[in-house]
Amino acid sequence: MAFKATLQGEKLHRGTWHEEEDKLLSTFVTLMGERRWDSIASASGLKRSGKSCRFRWMNYLRPNLKRGHISIEEEQIILRLHELWGNKWSRIARRLPGRTDNEIKNYWRTHLRKKAQEQHEGNFYCKLNNGKQDFFFQKGDMSGLNHNYENHGTAEDFCGTTDDSFDAVGLSNFSLISSPYETQLSDPILEFIKDQSEIKHHEGCNSLESCFCYPALIPDDSNIWDYAGFLWNMD
DNA sequence: AAATTTATCAACCGCGACCGA
DNA sequence: ATCGGTCGCGGTTGATAAATT
Numbered sequence: 001m002a003f004k005a006t007l008q009g010e011k012l013h014r015g016t017w018h019e020e021e022d023k024l025l026s027t028f029v030t031l032m033g034e035r036r037w038d039s040i041a042s043a044s045g046l047k048r049s050g051k052s053c054r055f056r057w058m059n060y061l062r063p064n065l066k067r068g069h070i071s072i073e074e075e076q077i078i079l080r081l082h083e084l085w086g087n088k089w090s091r092i093a094r095r096l097p098g099r100t101d102n103e104i105k106n107y108w109r110t111h112l113r114k115k116a117q118e119q120h121e122g123n124f125y126c127k128l129n130n131g132k133q134d135f136f137f138q139k140g141d142m143s144g145l146n147h148n149y150e151n152h153g154t155a156e157d158f159c160g161t162t163d164d165s166f167d168a169v170g171l172s173n174f175s176l177i178s179s180p181y182e183t184q185l186s187d188p189i190l191e192f193i194k195d196q197s198e199i200k201h202h203e204g205c206n207s208l209e210s211c212f213c214y215p216a217l218i219p220d221d222s223n224i225w226d227y228a229g230f231l232w233n234m235d
Numbered sequence: 236a237a238a239t240t241t242a243t244c245a246a247c248c249g250c251g252a253c254c255g256a
Numbered sequence: 257a258t259c260g261g262t263c264g265c266g267g268t269t270g271a272t273a274a275a276t277t
Binding site for chain 1: 242243244245246247248
Binding site: 015016035036037038050051054058087088089090091101102105 | 261262263264265266267270271
């Protein structure tokens, strides 16, 4: 046990992991499974704590991790879910297959925190009409929405001045409920709706800054059912 | 070109929750 | 019921790269 190792005066390795350590860890996790991290740490001979081993595996070695840049779509999802849930990084990560809570947390701190702050303080960016047109609002300015598309309703439809949760997030603009993907897609939606009661998202909302139009999550050149892939494999 | 500042991200830490003996 | 071991989460730190002066 790593703890014992420290008691016995064996100093634990810290800092950057090396390739050989990664290989060793992967081998032992494959053999022993993703648990008993202290046992894995000691059995492998890695002079690392169980915690460190778990962290390395969960964030870098685990299969199916998506490395590389976070896409615009993923960014929108993060912004949206952070608005709903706050710093619940692991919960947010579960909505982004292949991404880890640590990755999202870091991304938020370095890229999105300022952006979100700006949205709250005044400016508001929103994609409507299945991403085919962008709007940029300033606090209290509804004009961008009020001269929107005849088939897509008004600002109230998108951002909600009613208690209707679907309208409140603009979901009524899509035929979600009759889709073959209904179950997969409606899970996060239902969770979202459930969350509405927790955070009273639109309590007294007559402006846009506390609202984050849901269609903004839809990639530019795909339809909503293509997009459903993003939400696949969720817990 | 060198020094300094800022941004990024991997890794660590503390704490609370959970679980089995 | 309790206690120790383990796990997972969120906050923070620190090393390094990139940008700026």
